[in-house]
Amino acid sequence: MTAEWLPTACILCECNCGIVVQTEGRTLAKIRGDKDHPGTKGYTCNKALRLNHYQNNANRLTSPMRRRPDGTYEEIDWDTAIVEIAEGFKHIRDSYGGDKIFYYGGGGQGNHLGGAYSGAFLKAIGSKYRSNALAQEKTGEAWIDKNLYGGHTRGEFEYAEVSVFVGKNPWMSQSFPRARVVLNEIAKDPQRSMIVIDPVNTDTAKMADFHLRVRPVQMPGASPRWRRCWCRRISVTKHSSPNTSPEPKRFGMCCARCRSRTTHGAAGWTRTSFGGRPAGLPRPRAWPSSKTWASSRPPTVR
Structure with missing residues (x-):
C-alpha cells in the first residue's frame, strides 16, 4: 500500500467531493475527505468512502x-x-x-x-x-429552473435565506457540497428557513420549518398544474400587501399565468380560487410557507 495520500475526487454525483486515497495495486485501500479541497473541505458522504466497493466489486463485469x-x-x-x-x-x-x-x-x-x-x-x-x-433525474429541476430563474442555476444553499427542496431528500442523496453540514446550519439558524415539498416524511423533511406533504399522485415533478398553483400562491402573497405595488419580475415563475388567474385590485394582487386542493393541502398549510418564500430574498430551489 502506498504511504502517500493521493488527492483525487469522487465521481458518483455532481458534487465531485475532494478525497485523498491510499492505493494497493488496483484497489483503493483507504479513503478520506480532502481537507484542502476548497469546496468540500474534508466532507464526504458514504458513497465516496465506499468507492472501492463500486470500483472493485466481486460481481463487476470484466469482459462482455x-x-x-x-x-x-x-x-x-x-x-x-x-x-x-x-x-x-x-x-x-x-x-x-x-x-x-x-x-x-x-x-x-x-x-x-x-x-x-x-x-x-x-x-x-x-x-x-x-x-x-438525466431525463428522469433532472427534468423536474430543469422545468423549475426555467420558470423560476430563466435558466439553469446552482443553488448556494450555504448562503440562502430560504431553501426549498422539491421531492428531494439531500440528507441522504447529498447533491450539493457538504450537504449534511449545511442542512444542520439552516435548521439551527432562526434567520433562515427550509421548505420541503414531499409526500414522504424524509430525514430532510423532519428538519424543515415547513413540510408540505402533497398527494403522491400530485408530486411536483409530475404535476405542472399543482406547481402552477403553489407558485401562483407565492406570487400572490408577494403582491397582496396593501402598501406595495405588484412586482411580477421579482418572481418569474408562472407570472403570466398568475396575472391571468388572479384579481388585480387597487391595493395589489388579491387571493382568488387556490385552496391547495390539487395538491391535497389545506390553505392554512400552504399559506405560511409561501409567505416566507415571498417575503425573503430570492430563494434557492432544488
Whole structure:
C-alpha cells in the first residue's frame, strides 16, 4: 500500500467531493475527505468512502457476456462482441428502420463521453430518439429552473435565506457540497428557513420549518398544474400587501399565468380560487410557507 495520500475526487454525483486515497495495486485501500479541497473541505458522504466497493466489486463485469440459449452467460472477447452487436443493429435498421432503435445512454455521472461519440453512431443507424438517466433525474429541476430563474442555476444553499427542496431528500442523496453540514446550519439558524415539498416524511423533511406533504399522485415533478398553483400562491402573497405595488419580475415563475388567474385590485394582487386542493393541502398549510418564500430574498430551489 502506498504511504502517500493521493488527492483525487469522487465521481458518483455532481458534487465531485475532494478525497485523498491510499492505493494497493488496483484497489483503493483507504479513503478520506480532502481537507484542502476548497469546496468540500474534508466532507464526504458514504458513497465516496465506499468507492472501492463500486470500483472493485466481486460481481463487476470484466469482459462482455453473451447469453446462451439456456439463459446462462458466457464470456466473449471484445472484437466478437462488437461485431455481433453491430450486425444486430444493422439487421434492425435494414429490416424495420433506424427510427425503431431507441438510444438510452450518456448522462452518467463521471462519464460524459457518450456526448462525443453517440451522434455519429445514431446517424449511422438512422436512430431518431434518445434519452438518458438525466431525463428522469433532472427534468423536474430543469422545468423549475426555467420558470423560476430563466435558466439553469446552482443553488448556494450555504448562503440562502430560504431553501426549498422539491421531492428531494439531500440528507441522504447529498447533491450539493457538504450537504449534511449545511442542512444542520439552516435548521439551527432562526434567520433562515427550509421548505420541503414531499409526500414522504424524509430525514430532510423532519428538519424543515415547513413540510408540505402533497398527494403522491400530485408530486411536483409530475404535476405542472399543482406547481402552477403553489407558485401562483407565492406570487400572490408577494403582491397582496396593501402598501406595495405588484412586482411580477421579482418572481418569474408562472407570472403570466398568475396575472391571468388572479384579481388585480387597487391595493395589489388579491387571493382568488387556490385552496391547495390539487395538491391535497389545506390553505392554512400552504399559506405560511409561501409567505416566507415571498417575503425573503430570492430563494434557492432544488
